[in-house]
Amino acid sequence: MIPMIQNSWKKTAGQRWLMPVLVVAGLGTSFAVPEYALFNKYIQLVMMYVGINIILTVSLNLVNGYMGEFSLAHAGFMSIGAYTAALLTMRVLPVMDHPWLFPLAVMAGGLAAGFFSLLVSVTSFRIRGDYLAIITLAFLMIVKSVIENIDYLGGPRGLPGIRKLTTLPWTYFWVVFSVWVIRNFVYSKYGRGVLAIREDEIASELMTVNTQRVKILTFAVSAFFAGVAGALFAHVLQFISPRVFDIIKTTDILIMVYLGGIASIGGSILGAVLFTVLLELLRPSNTAAILAFLPDVIFNPVNQHFIQHLGVWRMVIMPLLLVLLMLFRPHGIMGLKEFSWFIPRLDLEAGHPAAPEDNIHEPA
Amino acid sequence: MSLLEARGVSHYFGGLCAVDDFNLTLEPGELMGIIGPNGAGKTTIFNLLTGVYRAGKGSIRFGGAELIGKTPHQITAMQISRTFQNIRLFKDLSVLDNVRIAHYSQIAYRPLEAVFHVGRYRREERRIINRSMELLAMLKIDHLATETADNLPYGLQRRLEIARALAVGPELLLLDEPAAGMNPNEIDQLMELIGWIRRQFDLTILLIEHQMKLVMGICERLLVLDFGATLAEGSPHEIQNNPKVLEAYLGEEPVG
Numbered sequence A: 001m002i003p004m005i006q007n008s009w010k011k012t013a014g015q016r017w018l019m020p021v022l023v024v025a026g027l028g029t030s031f032a033v034p035e036y037a038l039f040n041k042y043i044q045l046v047m048m049y050v051g052i053n054i055i056l057t058v059s060l061n062l063v064n065g066y067m068g069e070f071s072l073a074h075a076g077f078m079s080i081g082a083y084t085a086a087l088l089t090m091r092v093l094p095v096m097d098h099p100w101l102f103p104l105a106v107m108a109g110g111l112a113a114g115f116f117s118l119l120v121s122v123t124s125f126r127i128r129g130d131y132l133a134i135i136t137l138a139f140l141m142i143v144k145s146v147i148e149n150i151d152y153l154g155g156p157r158g159l160p161g162i163r164k165l166t167t168l169p170w171t172y173f174w175v176v177f178s179v180w181v182i183r184n185f186v187y188s189k190y191g192r193g194v195l196a197i198r199e200d201e202i203a204s205e206l207m208t209v210n211t212q213r214v215k216i217l218t219f220a221v222s223a224f225f226a227g228v229a230g231a232l233f234a235h236v237l238q239f240i241s242p243r244v245f246d247i248i249k250t251t252d253i254l255i256m257v258y259l260g261g262i263a264s265i266g267g268s269i270l271g272a273v274l275f276t277v278l279l280e281l282l283r284p285s286n287t288a289a290i291l292a293f294l295p296d297v298i299f300n301p302v303n304q305h306f307i308q309h310l311g312v313w314r315m316v317i318m319p320l321l322l323v324l325l326m327l328f329r330p331h332g333i334m335g336l337k338e339f340s341w342f343i344p345r346l347d348l349e350a351g352h353p354a355a356p357e358d359n360i361h362e363p364a
Numbered sequence B: 001m002s003l004l005e006a007r008g009v010s011h012y013f014g015g016l017c018a019v020d021d022f023n024l025t026l027e028p029g030e031l032m033g034i035i036g037p038n039g040a041g042k043t044t045i046f047n048l049l050t051g052v053y054r055a056g057k058g059s060i061r062f063g064g065a066e067l068i069g070k071t072p073h074q075i076t077a078m079q080i081s082r083t084f085q086n087i088r089l090f091k092d093l094s095v096l097d098n099v100r101i102a103h104y105s106q107i108a109y110r111p112l113e114a115v116f117h118v119g120r121y122r123r124e125e126r127r128i129i130n131r132s133m134e135l136l137a138m139l140k141i142d143h144l145a146t147e148t149a150d151n152l153p154y155g156l157q158r159r160l161e162i163a164r165a166l167a168v169g170p171e172l173l174l175l176d177e178p179a180a181g182m183n184p185n186e187i188d189q190l191m192e193l194i195g196w197i198r199r200q201f202d203l204t205i206l207l208i209e210h211q212m213k214l215v216m217g218i219c220e221r222l223l224v225l226d227f228g229a230t231l232a233e234g235s236p237h238e239i240q241n242n243p244k245v246l247e248a249y250l251g252e253e254p255v256g
Ligand SMILES: Nc1ncnc2c1ncn2[C@@H]1O[C@H](COP(=O)(O)OP(=O)(O)OP(=O)(O)O)[C@@H](O)[C@H]1O
Pocket: B013, B016, B018, B036, B037, B038, B039, B040, B041, B042, B043, B044, B045, B085
C-alpha cells in the first residue's frame, strides 16, 4: 500500500522498539507537565487542544482520506459526543466523588456519535462524491438546529458549567487509544476494504468485499472518535453551544486532514500539530509578541490594521489555506505515505523475502 | 447436476435489449467461450451473472441456488469470480494487497478482533499473506509483490487480475477478453496459463474473447451472441461452419 516506505523496511525494522519507548515517555510527560508545572497553563491548554485535534484528524482521515469520501459531518459527530458526555457528567454520573467515571462519559459520547453515524453511512450506500458532501452538510446543520431547539440542552445559549475533567494524561490516553485503534482498523481486512472502495467500489464488491458493511464500520469508527474528541473538548472548554460545532469547526478538521495528507496516520498527527500551533500563533496577543522585534514604524500600522483584526482574518486565511492546499498539494505533507513505525510488522514485511532475524514466514 | 444454469435471462438498458432470452448450461469442469461482435451483450451477461446488473427476467442458478437478487459480494463469495475487459485493478495499492483484498470473505475474524488486533487476527492475516504469495508465485509475479499495481506492464496487470480472481477461490471463473491487447506470442502463453490454472484449481471457465486463435484453441463449446440474441451454440467446429454465424461476422474478423 505504501511502497516508498515499505521498500525501506529493513532499515527501520531494527528501530521498532522506539515506538513503545516513545509512548511510555509521552505518558510520563503527560503526568509530569501539570504535576511540576513544566509549562504554563496556557501551553498546557494548547497541548490538550493538539491532542483533541489529533483524534479529530486521524478519525476524519478514515472517511475522507482512506475511503476517499468527502464528509462534512465531523463537527456534528463531535457535538453529539460533547453533549452526551457533558450531560452525563453534569446530571447523571457522580463524577464529583468518582472522577474515574469520566472515561465512561467520554466512551458514551463516542458511542452516541457512532450510533448516529448510521444516518450518514446508510445514505452513503447509494450516494457518493458531491452528493454525499451535501448530505453530510445537511446532517451537520440538522444536528445543530435540533440542539438549538432543545431547552434541556441549553438551546442556542449552550451548556455552561461543565466540569474541567479533561486533563493532560487523559487527553494523552485517548490520543494513543484512538491512533492505535484506527491504525489497527486500517491494517485489517476492513481497512483494505476501505482502500478498495476508494479505488473502485464495483471491483471491490466483485472481489467479495461487503462494501455496505465496510462503510457502516468505517463511519462508525470515525464518528466514535469524533464523539470522544467532542467529549474531551467539552470538558476543557467547560462550555459548549451549537455554534462551537459549526461548519467552521468542520473546515478546521478538513484543513488538518488535507494538510497532513490523506490516507496517512502519521500525516494526520503532523497536520493536527502544525495547524493547532499555527492557529494559536495567529491569536493577536501571540502574533504581536512574535512581531514585537519589528521597529515601531512598521509594527504599529501592522498591528493596527492586521494583528488586531486577526479574528476576522482567520476566517479568510484558513479557508484560503484549504483551497491552496487542494490545488497545489492535494496529497498534503505525507499523503498516501506512512511512517514505518505505524505499520504492523506483518504488513511491513509482507511480500518481502523473509528476513534472517525473524520467523514471521511460516514454511510454505 | 450442472454448475450453472441460466434460463430465459433478458436485460434492457432503457429501450435497448442488451440480452434477450439467454440460456446457458455449464457442467462442472467445462471450458466454454462466448463470442460475438462488439456490443453483442457479452460483457452484460457477465455483469448479470455476477450481480452488477439485476436481470429483469429469467433465472440464474449456481449449484442449485438462485443468483438473481443477490449482491455481487454475495455471489462472488459463492465462488464465482471474474476478470474485467478493461483492467480494473486497485491501481494505487500493492500487487500483494490487490490479492489480499480478494480474500475478504474468507477471512474469519470480526470487527472487534480487527480493531484490537487480537483473537484470530494475526493467524488469519498470516494465512492470507502466505496464500496470496503462493498465488502470486504460481503466476510468476511474486517478485513484484510490493510493487504498485499500476506500475506493472500491461501483460502482467492482466496476470495480476487472474491472480486476484483466483484468490476468491472460484469454482467458476469468468474471463472477459483475457487476450485483449496481447501479441500472438503472449496469447500462446495465456492459453497455456488458462489450461494450467484450470487443472490446478479444478475450474469451470466461461470466457469472452475476440481472438479466434484462443477461442478455437482451448474452448470445448462456444456460444455466439449477436444483438443480445443467441445465434448458435456448439463445438468450435460446428460454429466455424454455421452459415448464420458466418453471416453475422461478415465484415468482421473471419472465423477460423
Ligand atoms: N451501463 C449501460 N448502459 C446503457 N447501455 C449499455 C450499458 N452497458 C452496455 N450497454 C449497451 O449494451 C450493449 C451490449 O454491451 P456489452 O458491453 O455487453 O457488449 P459486448 O458484447 O461486451 O461488446 P464488446 O465486444 O465491445 O466488449 C451495447 O449496445 C452497449 O452499448
